Every structure is written in C-alpha cells, then in structure tokens.
Amino acid sequence: MAPNATDDHETPTPVTDADEARSRRRRTAARYVVPVTVVGVAAATIGLVPALADSGDPDLPRITAQQLLDKVAASDVQQLSGTVKITTDLGLPDLGGLESGLLAGATQSSDGSSADPSTKLMELASGTHTLRVATDGPEKQKLSLLENAAEYSLVHNGKDVWGYDSKSNEVYHSTLSEAARKQSQAPATPKDLTEETLKSLDPTTSVKVDGTVHVAGRDAYKLLVTPKQSGTTVGAISIAVDAETGLPLKFTLTPRSGGAAVVDAGFTQVSFAKPAASTFDFTPPKGAKVTQGEELRGDEGKDAPDTENGKQGLGEDLTGLNVLGKGWTSIATYDTGTEGVPAADHPDAGAFGGFIDSFGDKVSGDFGKGTVFSTRLVNALITDNGKVYVGAVTKDALVKAAEGN
Template identity: 55%
Template sequence: MAPNDSAETGGGTRGTAAGRRKAARYIVPVAVAGVAAATIGLVPALASTGDPDLPKITAQELIERIAASDTERLSGTVRISTDLGIPSLGGLADAFVQGGGAGRGGASADPQERMTELASGTHTLRVAADGPGKQRLSILDNASEYSLIRNGDEVWAYDSGSDQAYHATADGSARGSGEKSAHPAPDGAPATPKELAEQLLETAGPTTSVTVDGTARVAGRDAYKLVVKPKQGGSTIGSATVAVDAENGVPLKFTLLASAGGKPVVDAGFTKVDFAKPDASLFTFTPPKGTEVTEADDAKAQREQGGGPDGKGLDKGLDGLFPGADQLGAGDGGAEDTKIIGEGWNAIAEISTPGGTGLPAEASDEMPAEAQQFLDSLGDKVTGKFGSGTVFKTRLVNALLTDDGKVYVGAVTKDALVEAANNAS
C-alpha cells in the first residue's frame, strides 16, 4: 500500500488547474454540492478484492497525473448514489406544475430537467466517449432508458418510456472560437467520477488538505486513493475520496462524506470500464417512427413560460418557495446582490432576494399545502440580531432565509449561518 503523503493546495497544486477563478474557490462547498450539489454509496459491487501494491506517489504527483491524463476514449457502467437527507418530494412537484406532467412540462426528454434525477437515489448509467465531440450517457430504469447523445454539433436525448426526444444543434464554429453558441449542448449534472473529481480539484484552495491514502481495486483496475479534506472546522463536508487509475490517471470512483458521519452523501464509480475505442454506432441516433421531438428553442420557451399551459408551473412554484430562487445559482458570486462571507469550505453566500421578501406566512397560491409541509419538514425557526428566519437543512448544504428576504447559504452548520446573519446586521 502506498503510504500517506500530503500536499498543501498551494501554488504548486493550484498551478495544475490553470485559469481557475478565485471566486469559485470561495464557494467550493456549493460546487461540490452541485454535485451536488447541484450538485451523488456504491454497493458491494465495487468492493475491493485486495489492495494492490503500487509504487509510492505523493498527492502533488497524483493530482498532476489527473490533470495530465489524455484519455479520451472509454465505455463502461457507472453506479451513482446520492443521499442529501432531503425528505421524499412525493406530490410536491405536481403541486408546482399545473398540467405539466411531473415537472417536465410535457417535454420529458429535456436534459435540463431529466439530469436532475441524479440528485437523489441510486442509478445505473452506461457511459461512452470517443474524444470531445462524441459522448453518450444513458440512465437505465427498470423498464426504460434515457439517453443523452452528442455527435459533433448534434445533440439528441431520447426517453424510451415516453417515446419523446429532444434535439439541439451546437454551432461548431462558435464553440471553436470561444463564443457562446446559439444552441449550446445542454449542461447536465456531473455524472462520472472524472467530472466530480475535476469540480472538486478546480475549487481546492489553501484551506484544503490533500493526501494519498493507500490503494484500491475499482472495476478491475489498480487505483490510488486521493483524499481531500477541509482544514477548517464547522463545515458539513467531512472528506472527498477519489480513486485514480494508476495507469492512466482517470478518476474511477468519487465518494463524498458528511462531517456528521453516516453513509456517503455522494458516491459514484465504475463497476465496469474499458478504455478501447467505443463502437461508432453508440453516437448515432435517429428518432423512432412516431417519436415526439422537441427542439431546444421550444423547450427553453416552455420553461420560461413556467412549464405548464397556464404559465403556473415549476418556476413559479420555486419562486413561491424561495423568492428570487432564480438568482441563487447565477454567476460566480460576483453579482451585485451577492456577497461572500469567509472563504474556503466555510464560505457563506449572502444573497438579497428581489423585493426583500421572505417566505409566505401561510399556504397560498404561491405556497401550496404540499409545499408548506415539505418546508416544515426541512426548516428550523431561528432568531437573532438579524430578526427571525428559517434554516433549511440537508446533509450537505444549509440555507437561512430571513423574514426580511436575506439568504445565507453554504456547506456549514446552522449555527454558522445564524452567526453570519448576526454579524451582517
């Protein structure tokens, strides 16, 4: 087994992630959650058959190996599991969507909506990649399959259960010039260990400790275990472990633990992986006869209208729950109505909601009864110099919404949020 080697995430380590933005480092908990979060444990299928005996390597060298990995071809099966400690939504989504069909607004193949399924529960995925222009990800269900396919400038998504498809065209010349495409490929939740590991390492700063903690066998491959932990106390994040392929530097497994203990908050890893060139047929798609196809522009317009035929859809429901919710993910923390308190793993974003309004006092058109019950199951009433408010809790990210419309959010404890609100008063 490789001995424990540590590295500060100082100048040398940060140099392996050229171009990372300073603001992103300050909101690392939000980035990890967007795994959370936004933000994913593996079952015994990934159990080790004996830790391999590998040459010693330092944390610095292992991070550099990940950054230098040029592996662009692979295929395999991934198991991904997420436990944020959020109660079951039950019929909550339907309360937000008036006739939209489980929050999908009639466009169940839209990746912007379907990829959020990875934010809870356990899923089996099939993934394949042949360079930056050809990728495929399929979410397997008991009786259906949802696939997201990219082949050059063409992006297709298909839901076999509903026989619906989504189509987008990316402007290759715009992508190549660095300009934003009129029809960019849809962004989805991080779904592979590599994507999750890259998000974590991109945002690691001087408040982070990185060590090599032995070796493992993942999907039949020898791997080193890279452990990332906050140096500060008070974070809800305990550690993140990345199993890195010893041969090619590809992350094979990602595990995120909460500081309070318990099973992993996010755990994603290959159960099977092959680095040979995938079959070209995996990246071609023609809608079956009778498939309902939604174009990207139409799906976007439908979401902007609220998801339902009468305009009272998911967007309005979310805004009823959290006034100004559409502002929470915008930008990188530099918006005029957003201020970052602290840094690193203890960073807290202070956000001013439009109009300075808090939650509705009681169930109403903006706050359906189902939504009120859901919020009550998550929230704790708190008071302080700032006045009063409600803290909404998950195992990873907590948020304080004051009655005067301020939001304090971060991967920190409830007490830390209350202290931040008091200090800001």
C-alpha cells in the same frame, strides 16, 4: 432569455384582475419551490455516484500526493465506455415523490418536455442510479440513465445534442455553437466531480495519498481530501485514481456528521477501447414527439458568480449574488425579491399552506427571522424578507453570515 420578455418600446398590455391573481400564485409557488430547489440544485452540481471497490489492495509503487495530483492533471483519456453506479443520500425528507416533482418542475423548460436534460438529470440528486457512459473525444459522448422498464439517453455528436425519454417517447434536440462545442466534456463521470474538487484546493485543505484499491478491475491509488476549516459539513472526499491512466474511477464524499456517504460515484465496469461510431448516432423514433430547444452558446458561464469580486448580477429575478467567505466555508447569498417561506396561516399559502415550511427550523437574529432547510451536506437559510444563504456549512454558520451581511 427570460420568458415573455417585451421590447422597451412595446405598448404595455393592461393588467387585469386575472393577471394579478396568476402573478400572485406564481410568487407563492416560487416561495414553496425555493427551499427544495436551492438544496436540490446544489446537490445536483455536486454530482454522481459510486461503485464498490474490489476486495484486496494492489501493491503499487509509492507516490506522493503532489505526484498523484500531477498524474490526475496530466490524464488525457479521450476514449472510454463503461457503467457508473450513482448513489446520493442527502437525507431529504420523504415527500412521497413530491420533492422530485418540484425539482424537475423548477428546472423544466417552458415547453415541459420530459426529454429535456435539465429536467431529467435532476433525478440524480437522490437515490441510486445506474448509468452507461461512452466518449470518443470532445465531440462525441453518450450517457444513458437506466430505469425500470425504461431508459433515458443523452447523446452529443458534433453540434447536435439529443435527449430521448423512452417512457414518454419524447425527444429533445438542441445545437451547440462553436464555443460550446469546444467546452464539451465527457458526461457524468467521477472525473467531473474530481476536477471541481481539485479547483478548490488551497491552504484550507489537507491532501494525502491514503493507500491503494481495486475499482472496476483496475489498480488505483486513493487520494484523500480533507477540509481544515471548521464550520463546513464536508468530512472528507476520497478519490480512486487509476494507476495507469490517472483517470478518477471513483468519487466518495462523506459528511462531517458521519454515517453513509452523501455522494458515492464510480465505475463498476470500464474499458478504454474506442466505442463503435454507431454509439453516438441518433434518429428520433417513429411517432416520437420532438421538441427543439435553443442553441447552447457556450457563453452562459458569463452569468456565473464572480467569486473573486464576490458579486454578480443575476437579472430581474434576483437582485444579485454574493459569495461570502473562502474555501470550504464559502456561502452564496442572493435576494429572491419575494417574501420568505409562507407559514401555514399566510394568506397566500392556500391548501399547500405551511407544508414545506414544516420541514425547516425557525431561526432568528439581527437579520430578523427565517427558516433553515438542512440536508446532510448542503444547508440553506431563507429569511422572512426573501434573502437566501446557502452552502456546505452548518446552520450556525448560515445564521452568522446573515447577521453580518
């Protein structure tokens, strides 16, 4: 629900000059946050990061790509615990910590709790992180993000979801509806990334078995997924699949431009033994600030993009979302309802004027003018009239999409 929503029959409150000033500042701030948020959120949805493979390739029976895909689909690991190492390198500019603050602020709940998962887990969008994960069936999962002299834990046990930030001693609690409980999965592992990748397999994709490898002491097959389409920034995706269980152990995404992996996520240690029941117990520490969040209903996905019909309404903040194209060159586009990124001399730019703008490339075409913000994987075009085009595609592909839309 949108904050500060009012009933249609409620008497409107008179708008003062102070209200208008605050509204103008919010609109200005939104324009600054858009380029960073679009790229950051897209990066976060891509996922986690890797573990180095053990030396030496195991000698395993030959298997076809289809057989390996079937093995992944049939995998039903319900219990595991282990350590996952995550590295994400999108090539974002060094903003001295500003970019992580903007990303966190863009997803932060209205109460501003540092333990809110939607805020804390955005940190996985850049850098290298170590996670401890555990799961015991669909109703018990735990993820711990290890930090310097601190730890963030996210615990799901039945209908309860707890987030705890030891640095601030803050706790965030919410509950799951019955529908949401049925949808719950193990948190942040290479399996999550693999499932999203396999959903996109179509004639625009090449899939093959690319040898074998050791990961976290386990024998695994390597599945190589490569886009056939030009115009995408994705080079290849390599997935290490456990030879015994079919569980993805490592996920590595490399860009078409070459260099280090953009996303590298994998187990450094894994066990398939049943975790202790106490692993999923949580009681707020004494003196901790506890914030109660809204119930997660499980029907939030109804507002997701309708990729089959290509359109989806997104409420009053966005006029709608379109998905242009198919396969690896799909581009999401929507209207922010505001002006584009303000230049340094824009009257609303203030002291921050043009700072974010300086990190983009100016482009123009039949659509008018705009700014492209680039990473090594996800790129976003924001036109001067507030339309956004974003995808794992090249700058030229974004400009072409804007010109034809």
